[in-house]
Amino acid sequence: MEDELVKVDDKNENAKTVLKGLQPVSLAYDPHDINRLYCGTFGRGLWRSIDAGENWEPIAAPHAMGPVNDTVIPYPNIMSLTVSTKKSKQGYGVVYAGTEPSAIFCSEDGGDTWQEFEGIQNLPSKPLWSFPPRPHTSHVRWLGIHPIDTDQLFAAIEFGAFLRSFDGGEYWEDRKFNGPLDTHTFALHAKASGRIYAAAGDGFIQSGRGYAESRDSGTTWTYPNEGLSHQYLYTLAVDSENPNIILVGASDSPRQAHAPSQACATIYRKEGGQPWEEVKEGLPSSEGTLVSTLEAHPFRSGIFFALNNKGLFRSDDTGITWSSLNIPWKEKFERQHPHALVIVPS
DSSP: OOSOEEEEETTTTEEEEESTTSOEEEEEEETTEEEEEEEEEBSSOEEEESSTTSSOEEESSHHHHSSOOTTSOOOSEEEEEEEEEEEOTTSSEEEEEEEETTEEEEESSTTSSOEEOGGGGGOTTGGGOOBTTBTTOOEEEEEEEOSSOTTOEEEEEETTEEEEESSSSSSOBOOOTTOOSSEEEEEEOTTSTTOEEEEESHHHHSTTOSEEEESSTTSSOBOOOTTOSOOEEEEEEEOSSOTTEEEEEEESSHHHHHOGGGOBEEEEEEETTSOOEEEOTTSOOSBTOOOOEEEEOSSSTTOEEEEETTEEEEESSTTSSOEEOOSOOOGGGGGSOOOOOOOOOO
């Protein structure tokens, strides 16, 4: 959430607050050790837990590792995180972190030391990258790794570019013609080689460009937006087994997605070549609801989760109908913007 990280046990129906006051914005776990979690914050650097989120320690930053050197992350805003299925020589999943200002870092030793991928700093489009609320800077909004070919890395710069690397991050390719410029969330799928799904803010600027898709690893893009009445897309999830079932979190504008006083957001579902359809059953009214963070269950087909300021919701029928998880939901959460949701398999 906006002010804290909440650990939810849906089996025992309880919730516990950790990292209070640290403004968490990104979250990931190591697929080789599900008790190892990484949490990025806005302004307080990167944190690590090795006991399933019970206790946390700051890592990667100068204040945690001593003097500034080339093995730390020198920026306190950790905007995106992902962990590869590739296991390093040290036995950990390789961790990737994206920051503000825009930079990408990698760790193969569980977060103790970091290497920057400096190639993105020399791309021709970089002078044009700019995040509208803070136009003097930009950030790596989302990172993705191909689930099978782990040398394929992808990064969304907010605002300005969708980048890709096919050699593990040494060399990066700049944005492509007709590609999305304001990608907020994207996904790749083990059963759909070359396919990239992207929820973007481009539709707010140009109608019909909210949802973007590539079938050739980001070389070319199409915009199948039929049925999307809300064109500002912020979040996205794809069924873990069926690459043709997609959910997106949408609104009419950035303010309606993110500002509590103007909140009005909804969820759409798409299956195969059918148009997008808005889903409502079991979800709170769009009026007063901030944009939902979406996540598919990593191993169980048909199960999705949605987190917003009104609660945490689950669907067992591929996103068609929903029910609220029976956990304590504090009144203060209704005024907080959810930033990240991770489903850790038990």
